[in-house]
Amino acid sequence: MIKVDKVYKIFNQGKVNETVALKDISFHIKDKELALLKGPSGSGKSTLLSILAALLKPTSGDVEVDGKKIAKLPDNFASMYRRDSIGFIFQKFNLIPTLSVYENVILPLIPSNLSKEEIDEKAFQSMKKFSIEHKKNALAKSLSGGEQQRVAIARALVNNPDIILADEPTANLDAKLSRDFLVFLKELKDGERTIVIATHDPIFFDLDIIDKEIEIVKGEMK
Numbered sequence: 001m002i003k004v005d006k007v008y009k010i011f012n013q014g015k016v017n018e019t020v021a022l023k024d025i026s027f028h029i030k031d032k033e034l035a036l037l038k039g040p041s042g043s044g045k046s047t048l049l050s051i052l053a054a055l056l057k058p059t060s061g062d063v064e065v066d067g068k069k070i071a072k073l074p075d076n077f078a079s080m081y082r083r084d085s086i087g088f089i090f091q092k093f094n095l096i097p098t099l100s101v102y103e104n105v106i107l108p109l110i111p112s113n114l115s116k117e118e119i120d121e122k123a124f125q126s127m128k129k130f131s132i133e134h135k136k137n138a139l140a141k142s143l144s145g146g147e148q149q150r151v152a153i154a155r156a157l158v159n160n161p162d163i164i165l166a167d168e169p170t171a172n173l174d175a176k177l178s179r180d181f182l183v184f185l186k187e188l189k190d191g192e193r194t195i196v197i198a199t200h201d202p203i204f205f206d207l208d209i210i211d212k213e214i215e216i217v218k219g220e221m222k
Contacts, residue, residue, distance in 0.1 A: 001163070001194045002029040002052065007061030007071075009047055009219075021047045023219045025061070029196065033211040034189050037198040044219040045198035046091070049167050052196060053086050054078035066162065083111055087156035089166040093148045095155075097141035101132060104140050105155045112159075126154040130184065146177040153184060164188060166197045170204075178203050185209065 009022040022044045029035045037045045050056040051063060054070045055078075063071040070081055082088070087108075095104045105123045114122070127133035130150040135143065140151065149169070156164060170178040182203065188195055189209050197204065204210070215222040 001031040001033070001066055002035075002196070003062075003064040004028075004048075004052075005062040005064075007048075007051065007058045007063060009044070009051065009056065010059045013059065021219050022051075022058070022216075025216070025221055027212075027214050027221070029194065029212060032192050032194055034185075034195040034209055035197070035212040035214060036204055036210050037196060037214050037216060038200065038205070039216040040200050043200075043216045045200075045216055046167050048216065049165050049196065049198045052163075053088050053165055054081050079111070083108060083159065085162055087159070087161035087164045089152055089156045089164065089169050091168040091171050093152040093172070095140040095148055095151060098139060100137050100139055101127065101143070101151050102136040104151055105158055107155060108159045122158050122160075123154075126158040127151075129157070130154045145172055145174070146180065149173060149177065149181065157188075162194060164193050164195045166195070166199075168199055168201070169197065170199065170201045182207070 005026050007022055007025040011019045011021055025048065037048060039045050047056065051058050052065070054073055058071050061071065062069060066085065068081070070078070073081060102123055105127055106119050109119050109122060124133060127136060130153050132147060132150040132154055135147060140148065143151065170181055173181060186209055
């Protein structure tokens with residue numbers, strides 16, 4: 001499902017502030033596996049996750065997702081790839097605070113050719129699955145941290161993606177909400193999706209639902 005081959009990511013290449021964020025990264029994640037990208041803050045996990053989502057392009061190396069080479073996709077094709085294949089759960093939720101829960105959840109569906117009725121149905125089903133449908137008209141900025149997390153997950157799954165990428169999903173949650181997320185995670189795994197989580201939170205370590213662990217330290221695999 002996901003093949004990463006000799007990926008480098010260098011920011012400000014050739015300048016005095018050049019930074020090698022990723023160095024010679026290679027791994028393979030099978031279809032429907034749950035993989036953990038482990039490592040301390042600043043190790044390059046988020047950069048790698050952004051490359052898998054085609055939000056960033058690697059400086060060199062190849063990335064193949066479900067048979068498609070995505071490393072050098074033009075921006076319009078990268079957007080289509082994310083829309084059709086990827087659900088991204090951001091560390092800080094990335095909700096638009098002045099939009100309602102419903103409006104935030106449907107954002108990935110706006111570029112599609114779906115009718116309003118189809119969009120409404122998909123949004124309702126996704127909100128219902130994560131117990132946030134009762135807040136559909138509430139503004140995102142009025143929600144608690146746990147509610148914002150559920151909206152972020154509902155938005156990530158509204159287009160029924162094959163791949164879910166989560167960047168430090170428990171970073172802004174307390175202990176109880178972090179445990180709640182693990183329940184969500186098991187449901188996602190049971191839904192037979194391919195999942196990649198970037199985290200340094202030990203709550204994820206040694207979970208029996210983790211299929212593969214990939215450790216990155218200072219931009220290199222260990």
